[in-house]
Amino acid sequence: MRRANPEAVPDDRPFALVEAGSHGIVIAAANAQARAEGIRPGQSLADARAIYPGLLTRKIERRKDRAALFALARWSGRYGPARNVEGENGFWIDITGVAHLFGGERQLMADLVSRLRAFGLTVRAGLADSIAAAAALARFARLGTEGFAIAPAGHMREALRDLPVEALGLADETILLLKRLGLRRIGQLYDLPRPALARRFRSLAPGRRKVKNSTELAGAVLARLDAALASAPEARHALPETRRAIVRRIFSEPLISSEGIESAVADLAASLCRMLDQAGRGARRVRLCFYRVDGTVAEVRAGTSRPCREPKHLLQLLAPKLPEIDAGFGVDVLTLEATALELLDPLQGRLSAGLEEWTEADTAQLIDRVSNRLGAERVLRLVPYESHIPERAEVRIPALMAKDPLEKRGAERSKVSRLSAALLRPPLLLAIPERAEVRIPALMAKDPLEKRGAERSKVSRLSAALLRPPLLLAIPEPITVLAEVPEGAPARFTWRRVTHTVVKAEGPERIEPEWWRMLGPLARPPGPRDYYRIEDDRGGRYWVFREGLYDRDPEAGPPVWYMHGLFG
Amino acid sequence: MAQDPAKPCLSLDASPDTLPGTERPREPQEVAARLRRRKLESLRQRIRRIERSVGTELEGSAFRPPVYDDSPGKTPGAEEQAPAKIVVPGLTWHLGIAEVDGLLGPEGLEIGGVHEIKPALQEQGTDWAATWATAFIFSLTLAIRRCAMTDGRARRPILCCRPAAMANEFGSLYGPGLRALGLDPKRLIIVETKTATDTLWAIEEGLKSRGLALVLGALQEVELTPARRLALAASAYRVPCVLLTHPRTETMAAIATRWRVGPLPSAPHPFDPHAPSALRFTVDLERCRARPLSAETASFSLEWCDEALCFRLAPGVADRADAARESGSGAG
Numbered sequence: 033m034r035r036a037n038p039e040a041v042p043d044d045r046p047f048a049l050v051e052a053g054s055h056g057i058v059i060a061a062a063n064a065q066a067r068a069e070g071i072r073p074g075q076s077l078a079d080a081r082a083i084y085p086g087l088l089t090r091k092i093e094r095r096k097d098r099a100a101l102f103a104l105a106r107w108s109g110r111y112g113p114a115r116n117v118e119g120e121n122g123f124w125i126d127i128t129g130v131a132h133l134f135g136g137e138r139q140l141m142a143d144l145v146s147r148l149r150a151f152g153l154t155v156r157a158g159l160a161d162s163i164a165a166a167a168a169l170a171r172f173a174r175l176g177t178e179g180f181a182i183a184p185a186g187h188m189r190e191a192l193r194d195l196p197v198e199a200l201g202l203a204d205e206t207i208l209l210l211k212r213l214g215l216r217r218i219g220q221l222y223d224l225p226r227p228a229l230a231r232r233f234r235s236l237a238p239g240r241r242k243v244k245n246s247t248e249l250a251g252a253v254l255a256r257l258d259a260a261l262a263s264a265p266e267a268r269h270a271l272p273e274t275r276r277a278i279v280r281r282i283f284s285e286p287l288i289s290s291e292g293i294e295s296a297v298a299d300l301a302a303s304l305c306r307m308l309d310q311a312g313r314g315a316r317r318v319r320l321c322f323y324r325v326d327g328t329v330a331e332v333r334a335g336t337s338r339p340c341r342e343p344k345h346l347l348q349l350l351a352p353k354l355p356e357i358d359a360g361f362g363v364d365v366l367t368l369e370a371t372a373l374e375l376l377d378p379l380q381g382r383l384s385a386g387l388e389e390w391t392e393a394d395t396a397q398l399i400d401r402v403s404n405r406l407g408a409e410r411v412l413r414l415v416p417y418e419s420h421i422p423e424r425a426e427v428r429i430p431a432l433m434a435k436d437p438l439e440k441r442g443a444e445r446s447k448v449s450r451l452s453a454a455l456l457r458p459p460l461l462l463a464i465p466e467r468a469e470v471r472i473p474a475l476m477a478k479d480p481l482e483k484r485g486a487e488r489s490k491v492s493r494l495s496a497a498l499l500r501p502p503l504l505l506a507i508p509e510p511i512t513v514l515a516e517v518p519e520g521a522p523a524r525f526t527w528r529r530v531t532h533t534v535v536k537a538e539g540p541e542r543i544e545p546e547w548w549r550m551l552g553p554l555a556r557p558p559g560p561r562d563y564y565r566i567e568d569d570r571g572g573r574y575w576v577f578r579e580g581l582y583d584r585d586p587e588a589g590p591p592v593w594y595m596h597g598l599f600g
Numbered sequence: 601m602a603q604d605p606a607k608p609c610l611s612l613d614a615s616p617d618t619l620p621g622t623e624r625p626r627e628p629q630e631v632a633a634r635l636r637r638r639k640l641e642s643l644r645q646r647i648r649r650i651e652r653s654v655g656t657e658l659e660g661s662a663f664r665p666p667v668y669d670d671s672p673g674k675t676p677g678a679e680e681q682a683p684a685k686i687v688v689p690g691l692t693w694h695l696g697i698a699e700v701d702g703l704l705g706p707e708g709l710e711i712g713g714v715h716e717i718k719p720a721l722q723e724q725g726t727d728w729a730a731t732w733a734t735a736f737i738f739s740l741t742l743a744i745r746r747c748a749m750t751d752g753r754a755r756r757p758i759l760c761c762r763p764a765a766m767a768n769e770f771g772s773l774y775g776p777g778l779r780a781l782g783l784d785p786k787r788l789i790i791v792e793t794k795t796a797t798d799t800l801w802a803i804e805e806g807l808k809s810r811g812l813a814l815v816l817g818a819l820q821e822v823e824l825t826p827a828r829r830l831a832l833a834a835s836a837y838r839v840p841c842v843l844l845t846h847p848r849t850e851t852m853a854a855i856a857t858r859w860r861v862g863p864l865p866s867a868p869h870p871f872d873p874h875a876p877s878a879l880r881f882t883v884d885l886e887r888c889r890a891r892p893l894s895a896e897t898a899s900f901s902l903e904w905c906d907e908a909l910c911f912r913l914a915p916g917v918a919d920r921a922d923a924a925r926e927s928g929s930g931a932g
Contacts, residue, residue, distance in 0.1 A: 394811030395757055395789070401809075402791055402802050410764070410792050414775040414785040426775045431789055502740060502778045503733050503771030530727040535865065538875035567876035571863035572730025598729060598771050600737030600863065600879055 046084050049092035050077050060092040104148075105271060111144055114270035119201070122170065124163045124268070141180040155179050161188050163268055164260040168192060168199035168218075188261045193219035200256040206249050209233055221257055229253060277313065277370040279304045286325045286362025290354065293322075293363065297350060300368040301343040314339025314376030320350055322357055323365040330357050334404050337432045338396045339374040345397055349404045399431045408432045420543060422500065422563075422596065423508075499541070499565055501575045501597030508594035511576060518582060521564040525576070527595050532568040539564030540578075559591070565599065573599035641706065648889055693746050693840065695902070696910030700883075703898055704857070705890030712835035713856025713889070714827070715742065719847045720862025720882060731847070732770045735861040737781065738881050739816055739842045741904050741911070744782045746814045746840060748909055753839075756813040757787045759806040761799045764792040766818055782909045787813075800826050807833040807841055815841045821849035828854050851887075858887040864901055867914065879904040880914050 046066035048059045057077040069084040080087055098117075105123040108115050111134075114126035127140060134140035141159055148155040157180035158169025165188050172195045173181040183191030192199070195218050197210050213232055215221060221229075233246035258264035279300050287293050297320065308315060316339055322330040334349040403411040412428040419425050514531065515523035521537030540562035550558075559580035567573045575597035582591060694701040694708035701708055709715060719735040722728065747754050760773065767773075772792075775785030793799045796819055806815040807830065815834075822830070822845060831854035834841045843852065851858060864880035885898045901914040 392811075394809060396811075398759070398806060398809035398811055399789060402805060406791065406793055406798055406802065410794075412790040412792070414773065414778075414788060414790070416775055416785075422774075422776075426785075428772075428790070500774060500776035500780055501771070502737055502774060502781050502783075504774035504777065505771045506768065528727065528729065532727065536869075536874055536876045538869075538872065565876060567866060568727075568730070569865070570727075570730070571865040571880065572727060572734070573863075573866075573876055573879070574730070597774065597777065598733035599777075599876075600730075600734040 045088060046071065046086070047088045047090075048077075048080060050089045051092045051094075059089075102271075106274070108144070111140060113273075116269060116271045118163070118167055122167060124166065126163075126270070127159070137182055141182060142178065145179045149179070157181070159183065160191060161185060161262040162260055162266060164201065164256060164266060165192055165262065167201065168195055168260060172196060172199040189219075189222060192260060193217065193222070197221070200253070200260060202253060202256060203249075206253060209236055209246075209249065210253065212236055218257070218260070221253070226254055277304065277307055277311070277315070277373060278367055279307060279369075280365060280367040282365050283363070286364050287366075288359050288362045290359075293357070293359065293366070294351065294354060296366050297354065297368070298343070298347055300366060301346045301350070304368050304370060305341040305343045305346065308341040308370060308373070308376075309378075311373075312375060312377065313370070313373040314341045315346070315370035315372065316340075316374055317370070317372035318346060318350070319369050319371050321365075321367045321369070322359070322363045323367070324359070325361045325364055328360065332357060333371075335372075335400070335408060335432050336396070337399045337403070338393065339376040340396075340400075341376060345400070348397075349400055352405055403430065403432045419546065421546060422504065422543070423506070424546075499538075501573075501599045503598040503600070504575075505596055505598075508577070508596045511593045511595050513593045521566050522576070522593060525593065527574075532572065532574075534566045535569050536567040537564050538566075543577075563596070575599065644890075645705070645707075691750065693749055695742075695745060696908075697900075697902070697913055699913060700885070700898075700900055700902075700911070703885055703888060703891060705888075709742070709745075709840070710856040710889065711840050712838040714831045714834050714841045714843060714852065714854065716852045716855045716858040717742075717842060717844045718851070718858065718860045718886075719844075720860050720884075721847050722862075729770055730863055732844075734863040734881060735844055736770065736818065737879065738859070738861040738883070739818075739844050740778070740781060740783060742842050743814050743816055744909055747783070747787070754813050756811055757789050758783075758814050758816060759789050759791065759802070759812050760816045761791040761793065761802045761806065762818040763796055763799050764794060767792050780906065781904075782906050796820060800830075803841065803843075804830060804833050807837055807839045810837065812839055815839060816844075817841065818844040820846045822852045824853050827852040831855065855887065856889050857885065860884040860886055860897075864914065867903070878906070 044065070046063065046069050048062040048066050048071060050057050051060045052058075053076070055076065059071060059073050059075045059077060059080050061073055062071045062080075066080075066084070066087065069087075071080045071083060071087065077089065101117050101121070101123065105115050105117050108123065108125050112125045112127040112130045116124060118124045127137075131137045131140050134143055137159055141157055145155050145157055156170045156175055158166040158171075158173060159180065160166040160169055160183040165183060169181045169183060169191065175181055197215060197218055198207055199218060202210075210216075213236065215224075230247045230250035233250050236246075255264070259266040281296055281300060283296075287296060300320070304315070304318075315336065317333065317335045320332040320334075322332075324330065332350060332353045334346070334353070336345070336349070340346065399411055408430040411431045413431045415427050415429050417425055417427045509527065511522075512526040513522040514525060517523055521534060521539060524531060524533050526532070541564075543561045543563060545558045545560065561577040561579050563575060563577040565573065565575055574595060576593060576595050578591045578593050580589070580591035692701075692706075692708035693711060694704060717735050717739045719728075719731040722731055743758055747758070773785070773788065773790060778785045778788070791799070791802045793802060799817060799819055800822070803815050803817040804826075806812055822843065830841055830843070833839075845852065847860075860883070862882045864882045866877045866880050869875040869877040880901060880903045883900045883902050885900075887893075888895075902911045903914040905912055
């Protein structure tokens, strides 16, 4: 449940999440392999490392776990409207009146478990008359491979009889008292006279002051027991429903004609935008659903690169996709929902909206139109990434996702960094084109332009004298070197079946692989690269590199040459 | 658009002496001849405009009178500029070399026009990729020149549309390298389409949107009708379009200029004789609206200066440069 990032967590090796405890770093959670080695949550990391030295660890991120748990609880709305997070690592769903939709309780549970497992989660599920009993079953019942336990309705006493008292979800102190009394199973509490429990607690408590306390503790035990046995109602708050920005039109006669649908969509867009206007929001994603007469649903999605509540623009995005929709025997109901919202303060309209006027919204609308027609992955912006490996020094992210990099802040900053680059360039390099830049993480950071102004200019200053080609091959292509000069650029080479004679060459620029990314077992670790900028006899300029070294490592074989970029 | 005609004149008034290539004519006949030539030039431009505006209502509104009109009462310094030599920094789109810019007419490269760039024809068995890359980088440098202008639109993003297959074959745009060339990668919006039809659609959509400084496209070929559509969109919305097409396919219709670009060995590096130095191109101006159709192709050897972000004639290739100078002064 704690795996937000599955790639970072190996499944085949002992792995644990750690956190800072009062006496040093302690294990917060461990995977099955680690538990098999004897590593337990609560152990100190030093002890765990003593048991298994190769233990991989990562810092636990409780906040993110919590957020993920809430997201999961929200997702589970398909199994029942009332649901909420339960404890540290569970959630409950009230499936009253829902089970028959799935064909029965067993089918519902199987569906739930298989879907959660498909997320890569380890799942234990329980179904009972009360939330407390279901939680007890889920956490403590013996489960088969199917991963869930169902207590038959009205037979809670039998179902819970053999579970340990911990299953009632009591405080540690109370459980300790119960165990001292020899009450280890829930079943043992059934026949106990109710006032007797408080008396017995009192007998164990050391001082007189605890009289009141022990009554409370006994009361808590009984309350939890009643709740679990469903003999007393238990109040649980369900997650508040998030307000959805959705508008719908129901037609008395099914719509078939495309004109009818188009005008209905225009109407929906207008009313959705009114709704968003009142809420002060703008839509980033919209979904248009067509509920056909025969019970099937078709949907159309569109996204915008900045929050939008202009009906005209929404319609422009949706309209090209409408002809693809097969109305079938007609459309009964149309809904338009804004599935992702962002704050959008009202803007003042421009007084003179002439041809020369321009706002970022104009560019954003173009990006929206092109992205929605060709696909978001085909409209890209270049965002630098902090790496010195050339192909990793930049990521291409869909323009729909990227924040507009031409915002004022960014422009100023780049001016400054360019100035600094110009000032700090060593005079010897003046004749050489400069300003290669290696920058910022984009996929990791939520906002690609937020934090790293300082870092970026630092790195760009460092790499101010680096040379990079404007055109880079996504995958370096092997070239055949015909005349090799040891520790130098090739004199002749063949690339794409054409032979080039090298006239001029500059280099090498050595780029070492990023060792910190090669911690896992690798088939063949990449060697260092020596880059050369070469020019052939016709004036073509290329960026080639040699991977590996001569005579360094006989096992790795001879170095291999690659073509990586074109300078034109 | 109303403020446009006034702008260039104002800046000329302000700094007549700082203009590059300022020359005092000696003879009154020479002045008269220049005035006549300029008059002819402006008339030619009007004819061109009228020709182009057929079928577009918007063209009328986007009409921009010639920059150097023969209106009396101007400062004599501005009046006596030879059109071939006038380079107003920031207000026209030009290459930054008098010899080439003289051929393009006083307004430089047309803002509301389609400019076709074709890689130079190569003999069989030579490498296409380098030639393509050279031509593509030349079109990027034109984009950089466009960004160097000071009008309001030059600060907007640039749209670059290519079929994805082409990007895979000739390399994808790479930010650090673009930065070295002089183009800020943050300005780029890259579109990589599945088909050529999609590329054409995206280019047209880009021309029609108001939010761009320039649209850069690369395609195998553009048919007659789409070429006409692009030309109309470019002139109606006054967004320039630079199109790179395959060297062996048909040339495009309705273009403002056509260039044929090939690689050229670079000059010796000043500090390292073995290293390549600044980028060089062989550039042939095959067609230009400012020149008569019968005008022969003008050839240049250009060198891109990535610090001043402009071209200069490549020195050291004496014969070519001389030829270029001759043809440049002949047309001006």
